[in-house]
Amino acid sequence: MSAPVAIGVDAGSTTWKAVAVDAEGVVVASLVEPADPRIEEQTARGLLALRAQTGAPAETPVGATGYGRKLVVASRALTEITCHARGAFTRMGRAGVLLDIGGQDTKVIRFGDGGEVQDFAMNDKCAAGTGRFLEVILARLRVSYDEAAGAVARAVKPVTVSSTCTVFAESEVVSLVARGEPLEGILRGLHQALATRVASLAGRVPEGRPLFMSGGVALNRAMVQSLGEALGRRLEVVPSPQLVGALGAAMSVLA
Amino acid sequence: MISRRVQYELAGRVVGPALMALQGAQRSLRGRRPRPDGPFGPPLEAGRKLKELMTVQYLQGRYADGAVPVAWATSGFPVEALRALGFYVHYPENHGALCGARRQVPEIAGVAEKAGYSADLCAYARTDLGSVLSSVTPVGRVPRPDLLACCTNICQTVLYWYRALAEHFKVPLVLIDTPYNYGEPKPHHLAYVKEQLAELVQAAERVGGRRLDSGELVEVLERSRQGTHLWRECLATGTRRPSPWTGFDGFIHMAPIVAMRGTEECNAYYRLLKDELEDRVARGVGGIKNERYRLLWDNLPIWYRIRELSTSFAEAGFNFVCTTYTNAWAETADLIRPEDPGGSGAEAYSLVLLNRDLPNRLRVMKGLAQQFGVQGAVLHSDRSCKPYSIGQLDLKERLAEEAHLKVVLLEADHADPRAFSEEQVKTRVQAFIESFA
Numbered sequence: 001m002s003a004p005v006a007i008g009v010d011a012g013s014t015t016w017k018a019v020a021v022d023a024e025g026v027v028v029a030s031l032v033e034p035a036d037p038r039i040e041e042q043t044a045r046g047l048l049a050l051r052a053q054t055g056a057p058a059e060t061p062v063g064a065t066g067y068g069r070k071l072v073v074a075s076r077a078l079t080e081i082t083c084h085a086r087g088a089f090t091r092m093g094r095a096g097v098l099l100d101i102g103g104q105d106t107k108v109i110r111f112g113d114g115g116e117v118q119d120f121a122m123n124d125k126c127a128a129g130t131g132r133f134l135e136v137i138l139a140r141l142r143v144s145y146d147e148a149a150g151a152v153a154r155a156v157k158p159v160t161v162s163s164t165c166t167v168f169a170e171s172e173v174v175s176l177v178a179r180g181e182p183l184e185g186i187l188r189g190l191h192q193a194l195a196t197r198v199a200s201l202a203g204r205v206p207e208g209r210p211l212f213m214s215g216g217v218a219l220n221r222a223m224v225q226s227l228g229e230a231l232g233r234r235l236e237v238v239p240s241p242q243l244v245g246a247l248g249a250a251m252s253v254l255a
Numbered sequence: 256m257i258s259r260r261v262q263y264e265l266a267g268r269v270v271g272p273a274l275m276a277l278q279g280a281q282r283s284l285r286g287r288r289p290r291p292d293g294p295f296g297p298p299l300e301a302g303r304k305l306k307e308l309m310t311v312q313y314l315q316g317r318y319a320d321g322a323v324p325v326a327w328a329t330s331g332f333p334v335e336a337l338r339a340l341g342f343y344v345h346y347p348e349n350h351g352a353l354c355g356a357r358r359q360v361p362e363i364a365g366v367a368e369k370a371g372y373s374a375d376l377c378a379y380a381r382t383d384l385g386s387v388l389s390s391v392t393p394v395g396r397v398p399r400p401d402l403l404a405c406c407t408n409i410c411q412t413v414l415y416w417y418r419a420l421a422e423h424f425k426v427p428l429v430l431i432d433t434p435y436n437y438g439e440p441k442p443h444h445l446a447y448v449k450e451q452l453a454e455l456v457q458a459a460e461r462v463g464g465r466r467l468d469s470g471e472l473v474e475v476l477e478r479s480r481q482g483t484h485l486w487r488e489c490l491a492t493g494t495r496r497p498s499p500w501t502g503f504d505g506f507i508h509m510a511p512i513v514a515m516r517g518t519e520e521c522n523a524y525y526r527l528l529k530d531e532l533e534d535r536v537a538r539g540v541g542g543i544k545n546e547r548y549r550l551l552w553d554n555l556p557i558w559y560r561i562r563e564l565s566t567s568f569a570e571a572g573f574n575f576v577c578t579t580y581t582n583a584w585a586e587t588a589d590l591i592r593p594e595d596p597g598g599s600g601a602e603a604y605s606l607v608l609l610n611r612d613l614p615n616r617l618r619v620m621k622g623l624a625q626q627f628g629v630q631g632a633v634l635h636s637d638r639s640c641k642p643y644s645i646g647q648l649d650l651k652e653r654l655a656e657e658a659h660l661k662v663v664l665l666e667a668d669h670a671d672p673r674a675f676s677e678e679q680v681k682t683r684v685q686a687f688i689e690s691f692a
């Protein structure tokens with residue numbers, strides 16, 4: 001293992017992530033934890049653990065991103081948009097369009113051959129179309145992401161969930177269950193509803209531009225598939241998708 | 256009646272200016288405030304005069320009813336005949352902007368919402384209706400209208416809003432219905448608007464109790480024409496590098512062209528402002544200290560966040576050198592021909608930005624981008640103002656593709672902070688700024 005030269009922290013609304021990278025931008029260690037509202041404490045603890053694990057000296061530069069970036073003591077704080085683009089570029093090595101479904105934001109970022117942001121769009125101030133949408137409803141149904149993915153694959157046909165509003169969709173799903181609709185079909189319908197919403201945000205993605213996906217939701221195979229269907233395009237999931245923002249943050253301080 | 260008239264004249268000519276002089280004297284006694292060491296250039300001297308002008312305008316309004324006929328008008332209303340007939344004209348939208356800047360909209364609009372008006376209505380409408388129902392206003396008192404003057408060239412909301420006002424005050428409503436223009440204006444549309452302008456004169460004469468002197472109308476129109484030209488010249492100073500002011504200054508300084516169009520005070524003010532701006536250009540003084548990038552702003556300002564937003568952009572070296580909103584009060588300058596009040600009035604008031612289609616919006620934006628040399632654009636998607644916000648996603652794409660601008664969409668509301676999400680706006684603004692690095 002080569003010595004880490006930069007650390008990136010992504011203090012998101014749902015999870016806290018950190019990576020340590022070597023001079024080539026290769027991740028040598030990482031941490032993912034549920035977000036603690038006391039961001040400063042969580043970051044101090046996390047950084048200590050990461051340094052202990054990798055032997056990185058205390059003066060290793062730290063790049064920060066995510067909603068809590070201002071609360072992280074860092075050499076540089078940049079938005080998730082810039083960091084996701086840079087992280088995805090580091091991993092994929094070419095220009096493209098990145099879909100990132102985060103806890104409270106869904107972003108579509110177009111970046112160029114240097115990893116620079118060319119354009120971006122985000123969901124409006126509403127949790128419809130974000131990771132929270134699935135999270136809330138799966139929790140209500142007491143189904144884990146893994147179980148959901150399996151269930152969606154087994155579904156014979158989707159049950160339409162018409163509300164895109166998280167609050168209304170939750171009650172809609174409850175009444176669908178009460179009506180005896182099969183759970184697999186409902187789950188598939190839910191994934192489709194979210195995918196349609198994200199696809200409308202993505203708008204027209206020019207042909208020939210690779211389409212990438214990052215964020216924790218990209219770990220959910222069913223979601224990746226539904227999104228691909230909604231967009232009519234193949235999606236490439238960036239490896240370790242939930243670490244992409246933190247990786248971009250680390251790259252921003254890698255001189 | 257006589258004494259009311261005396262009060263009204265005194266308010267305008269003596270008390271208002273005296274109050275302002277007193278405030279000025281207090282300021283100089285306290286010593287001039289040291290200029291904060293922010294990212295902006297020195298504040299515009301004209302700002303003080305502007306404050307005086309608007310204070311006197313509202314102060315006079317307090318005593319207007321009973322002294323002179325009073326009309327409430329939409330911002331895009333062909334106001335010239337009303338001025339020529341001696342009306343005091345109150346602008347609920349300007350009043351709404353003031354309530355917005357003072358962050359009083361939730362309180363005042365809340366009254367209208369309790370009375371049953373939907374929170375989805377434009378915040379200007381809710382604020383005005385709430386203020387009417389509660390008498391809460393930051394200006395002390397607003398005069399009761401004798402006539403309501405509504406023109407649909409800005410939106411359809413005003414139609415229903417002014418009907419509600421007519422119902423409440425039990426006073427006549429004159430409506431100038433300006434058909435929306437897809438492409439070039441149709442002659443029969445213009446003829447239809449021209450006819451309504453003639454009817455407006457009759458209605459206003461009845462309420463005002465006197466006949467319109469056509470010579471006076473021509474004079475007012477000439478002043479409107481000049482004022483609009485002067486405003487356009489002020490805006491044009493923004494083409495210089497650095498721009499001597501910011502687009503956000505423009506939002507503040509546009510009050511007279513909106514609410515005092517057709518008066519000599521309005522024009523005198525813009526002569527003063529223009530001189531100052533040109534002087535700043537000559538001396539190389541910028542609206543912000545370090546102008547690195549130039550931007551275009553689309554839609555109304557976010558009144559309650561003007562300062563914060565302009566500061567975060569200015570700190571990063573970004574200046575809004577032009578806006579479609581301030582430009583909307585300048586772009587019809589050449590259409591006003593005082594010798595043809597009806598015909599040119601119909602054209603000038605039909606062909607405003609919000610009454611024309613999206614291809615025209617795109618043309619205007621691309622034109623401004625080129626004229627002012629901007630590298631990016633911020634499109635404010637205004638929850639209140641549907642006609643201004645529709646189509647912005649397409650405009651964004653087209654501006655990026657065809658004018659090679661970096662464009663960001665900010666979702667907010669021009670007056671109601673309850674529709675403003677601090678963190679999300681901050682993230683978008685910061686990411687937009689980072690994308691220029």
Ligand code: SF4
Nearest residue numbers: 377379409410412640
């Ligand atoms: S909807 Fe728009 S144009 Fe109409 S009154 Fe409101 S802000 Fe003005």
